Amino acid sequence: MFYREAGQYNTTYEQDLQAFPIKQDKIGIAIWLVLAYLFVPFFGIPGLEYGFAMNAIMIPVLIFTITTIGLNILVGFTGQISLGTGAFMGVGAYACYKLTSYFPDTNIIILILASGFVSAIVGALFGLPSLRIKGFYLVVATLAAQFFLEWCFIRVGWLYNYNPSGAIEVPQREVLGWIVTGASAEPMTRYLVVLSILVFLAIIAGNLTRGRIGRSWMMIRDMDIAAELIGVRPLTAKLSAFAVSSYFIGVSGALMVFMWLGAAEVESFDVNHSFLYLFMVILGGLGSITGSFMGAAFIWTFPIILKELGKSWFGINATVMENVSLVAIGVMIVVILIAEPHGMARLWQIVKQKLRIWPFPH
Amino acid sequence: MSTAETFITPDGRTIGAVMMEMKNITLRFGGVVAIQDISFDIREGEIRAIIGPNGAGKSSMLNVINGFYHPQEGEVWFRGAKRPSMKPYQIAKQGIARTFQNIALFKGMTTVENVMTGRQLMMKKSFLWQMLRVGPAMTEEVEHRRRCEEIIDFLEIQHIRKEPVGSLPYGLQKRVELARALAMEPKLLLLDEPMAGMNVEEKEDMSRFILDVNDQYGTTIALIEHDMSVVMDLADRVVCLDYGKMLADGTPSEVQKNQAVIDAYLGVEH
Amino acid sequence: MTDFLYSIFVGPFADMIALPDFLMQVLWEGFVAGVLYALIALGFVLIFKASGVFNFAQGIMVVFSGLTLVGLYELGVPAFMALIITLGVMYVLAFSVERFVLRKLVNQPDIILFMATIGLTNILIGLGQWIFGGETKTMITEQLWLPTGSSVWEPNGGLVIFQHIDIAATVIAVLMIVGLGFFFSYTKVGRALRAVADDHQASLSVGISLNQIWVIVWFAAGIVALVTGIMWGARSDVSFSLQIIALKALPVLVLGGFTSIPGAIVGGLIIGIGEKIFEIYWGPLFGSGVEGWFAYVIALIFLLFRPQGLFGDKIIERV
Structure with missing residues (x-):
């Protein structure tokens, strides 16, 4: 009823190849964009304190959405599993830190986008073994990346400018007169920068995955031998997936430190974070850009909501609720893998399918 | 001889x-x-x-x-x-193109996407254009899509065009596989x-x-x-x-x- | 430059020869660590062979079982009673995993099963911290009649210290591996297990219950985990950080091959001894902490040259 594509005909292939060929979806996206750009920056999330809504929810969720899209390109679209996400975010963050100290006058947003290239190179390098090995063996290779890079973040003093605390601290930078990084940057400014970068990158991810390159990734995922016999060069397909994925992840790492944390040590990039991002991908939906938004938002906000509910309704302390949310997320991962391996994105499609015929059951 | x-x-x-x-x-x-x-x-x-x-x-x-x-x-x-x-x-x-004894389709993709994979080698537009998906990249995509649709018509599988191939019956899967091979010309x-x-x-x-x-x-x-x-x-x-x-x-x-x-x-x- | 080359290619060996007793000590420490890596890897191999599942939760199972044991004892349960109850808990875990996870995911791609075990890891971490708290606990070594203290060996005026718990760990590990070997070779269940490992479909068709086998295998892996948990806990307390160390079983498996029990043992020893030697003799060159990644990097290099592992067969791909 509400979601009916009857009467909407695609008369050209261009129309059929759009990201959202159905009118209702276009309206939906427009509403989201209006909310994100015109409502949230001024009012935050209704019912929540503005600073909390921005700093604890909106900004991290948007940043992790970029991470999730990046990881999804590798895991969901190309079928190469990675547990090195945390470290690749670190590469982006440290790269951006070094870039800011070498080019103090360059626009910080350009530096953030540039630091992604460093992690893309590192990612492709650690993706090299994927040409010879598959599946679980690759897990070991990505863990090698994770632990080796973590060690570098501690031992290579050059990376954090030999700062005695071992941490990288974000300098203050302005873009067009607005302070975007550093302690005195307004949450609204940081939110808008992160949001814009996310929108930009999400469009690119959507375009790539729907075209020739995305198809070559999915071919490798679904049946690598057949893909090669049809003319996909595994080297190009796999390494491009690693590089693009790591680019996204690196940019999100730089954003995480520069737009959200303000300072970071190696703990922000450890293997437990890698698991967290993998959960976002799985729960959101393997091989879905929309799902990446849902997965990141859900996995990030769920423990916060649970903690608040536990405290205000039942008086349970925060540590217990943290463990409850760990268990709950674990259970959800298992359940979603059993019931619907394509995650929340697929569930959303099913809901849309139901809306299409509502109020009739069939 | x-x-x-x-x-x-x-x-x-x-x-x-x-x-x-x-x-x-x-x-x-x-x-x-x-x-x-x-x-x-x-x-x-x-x-x-x-x-x-x-x-x-x-x-x-x-x-x-x-x-x-x-x-x-x-x-x-x-x-x-x-x-x-x-x-x-x-x-x-x-x-040289081929089909397989045990069907080797890309199960996570739809019929038309599977057939499009046959055109991979003929698609040349660079990464940058692919990122933007406008202009030459889009023209290319549409042009190859048109060719694939012809093959889909030829093999009479229009009705399953947007179905994921994993769920298709065996006979149709074989046909999609042939379509994919043909798409390679x-x-x-x-x-x-x-x-x-x-x-x-x-x-x-x-x-x-x-x-x-x-x-x-x-x-x-x-x-x-x-x-x-x-x-x-x-x-x-x-x-x-x-x-x-x-x-x-x-x-x-x-x-x-x-x-x-x-x-x-x-x-x-x- | 020559100094640098010297410090890599000559210096460490000179150090080894100069202090042979210290070298002995390092080798012994590495050997014991290797035995424990091998035990964790053994748990992986058991499950992988029988169900084709790459059980990422094996590491947390080690922590969880150790934690349950100590936690129960702290609640006032006598040590051996706690041991038996912990075994019961591991059985319940095996049973639930089979019933609520494996059975529902039959015929799914490996990668889905693997991710399910990561979910399981999360559940066990949460449960463990929830019930027993997240703080580090001391293993009840003496209460389980395990030896403490140490012996000193003085070859030619040198000094090598053997912790008794390390010796006990080695002996118990050997006994357990031999026991498992007998179990697989000479019992009905063991034969069924090997049949399942060879071919799921075929063993189903001759009347072997896959579900039952999976419970047994997961339980066996649970027992292995418990033993590992006790030994590791006795050497260095029971804490959740052990879970990260337990991940080193993965490079061990890469070296040994995912389906080979001897491979797991040899791989474990190579990694254990190799990383200790590297840390002690070459570590100072890089700044310490190389233990954290050495195993993985070795595995990575190894993978590039021999992807099927030390004992695996070369894979012929078919279409």
């Missing part, structure tokens, strides 16, 4: 010059000899069948032709030149048991498609098939293998009369 001449089959079909020639191919897996010293050729425009009992080395032969296996001995000649050791994707580039099309597990009706459909492909696109076809009536009807020439050795090579009627072939299929009296 020299390699250059063309000749006319008993059915009155004109067959061109030699396109691909296998010279003394031997393929071993460890101690197991899968193919032993086999030579035969495939000519332009013909339908060439490879038959033989299970384990005769037919699929291995196709795997040698499209470069998935590398024979220990022997040479492969393609269009008058000896083919160096090549990766499968390079051979795909030369214009191959010069040589290898079909590995295109009719396995089909009922009579589906086999008739598939035979019709194979003949149409050969007719309309002039595609050379090499196929493996167990159903002898189909082979006898479709093929211009037949090569018969058994335990990796060559038993016979000739027109269907010649092969049918060959004593070694009869023995291999029906058993020999001792």
Whole structure:
């Protein structure tokens, strides 16, 4: 009823190849964009304190959405599993830190986008073994990346400018007169920068995955031998997936430190974070850009909501609720893998399918 | 028969010059000899069948032709030149496409996406354009989509265009696989048991498609098939293998009369 | 430059020769660590062989079982009673995993099953911290009649210290591996297990219950985990950080091959000894902490040259 594509005909292939060929979806996206750009920056999330809504929810969720899209390109679209996400975010963050100290006058947003290239190179390098090995063996290779890079973040003093605390601290930078990084940057400014970068990158991810390159990734995922016999060069397909994925992840790492944390040590990039991002991908939906938004938002906000509910309704302390949310997320991962391996994105499609015929059951 | 001449089959079909020639191919897996010293050729425009009992080395032969296996001995000649050791994707580039005995479709993709994968090699627009997906990238995408839709029409699978292939019935999956191979616009099309597990009706459909492909696109076809009536009807020439050795090579009627072939299929009296 | 080359190619060996007793000590420490890596890897191999599942939760199972044991004891349960109850808990875990996870995911791609075990890891971490708290606990070594203290060996005026718990760990590990070997070779269940490992479909068709086998295998892996948990806990307390160390079983498996029990043992020893030697003799060159990644990098290099592992067969791909 509400979601009916009857009467909407695609008369050209261009129309059929759009990201959202159905009118209702276009309206939906427009509403989201209006909310994100015109409502949230001024009012935050209704019912929540503005600073909390921005700093604890909106900004991290948007940043992790970029991470999730990046990881999804590798895991969901190309079928190469990675547990090195945390470290690749670190590469982006440290790269951006070094870039800011070498080019103090360059626009910080350009530096953030540039630091992604460093992690893309590192990612492709650690993706090299994927040409010879598959599946679980690759897990070991990505863990090698994770632990080796973590060690570098501690031992290579050059990376954090030999700062005695071992941490990288974000300098203050302005873009067009607005302070975007550093302690005195307004949450609204940081939110808008992160949001814009996310929108930009999400469009690119959507375009790539729907075209020739995305198809070559999915071919490798679904049946690598057949893909090669049809003319996909595994080297190009796999390494491009690693590089693009790591680019996204690196940019999100730089954003995480520069737009959200303000300072970071190696703990922000450890293997437990890698698991967290993998959960976002799985729960959101393997091989879905929309799902990446849902997965990141859900996995990030769920423990916060649970903690608040536990405290205000039942008086349970925060540590217990943290463990409850760990268990709950674990259970959800298992359940979603059993019931619907394509995650929340697929569930959303099913809901849309139901809306299409509502109020009739069939 | 020299390699250059063309000749006319008993059915009155004109067959061109030699396109691909296998010279003394031997393929071993460890101690197991899968193919032993086999030579035969495939000519332009013909339908060439490879038959033989299970384990005769037919699929291995196709795997040698499209470069998935590398024979220990022997040479492969393609269009008058000896083919160096090549990766499968390079051979795909030369214009050799195939279907698989156990369907090898991309299960996470829809029918039309699967067919589009056949166009991968022909799509050239750079990463940057792909990122933007406007202008040349979009034009290219649309142009190839149009070609794929033609093939989809040709094979009569329009109704499943946007279905994920994993959920399709077997017969249709086989057809989608053929569509994908055709989308590559191959010069040589290898079909590995295109009719396995089909009922009579589906086999008739598939035979019709194979003949149409050969007719309309002039595609050379090499196929493996167990159903002898189909082979006898479709093929211009037949090569018969058994335990990796060559038993016979000739027109269907010649092969049918060959004593070694009869023995291999029906058993020999001792 | 020559100094640098010297410090890589000559110096460490000179150090080894100069202090042979210290070298002995390092080798012994590495050996014991290797035995424990091998035990964790053994748990992986058992499950991988029988169900084709790459059980990422094996590491947390080690922590969880150790934690349950100590936690129960702290609640006032006698040590051996706690041991038996912990075994019961591991059985319940095996049973639930089979019933609620494996059974529902039959015929799914490996990668889905693998991710399910990561979910399981999360559940076990949460449960463990929820019930027993997240703080580090001391293993009840003496209460389980395990030896403490140490012996000193003085070869030619040198000094090598053997912790008794390390010796006990080695002996118990050997006994357990031998026991498992007998179990697989000479019992009905063991034969069924090997049949399942060879071919799921075929063993189903001769009347072997896959579900039952999976419970047994997961339980066996649980027992292995418990033993590992006790030994490791006795050497260095029971804490959740052990879970990260337990991940080193993965490079061990890469070296040994995912399906080979001897491979797991040899791989474990190579990694254990190799990383200790590297840390002690070459570590100072890079700044310490190389233990954290050495195993993985070795595995990575190894993978590039021999993807099927030390004992695995070369894979022939078919289409």
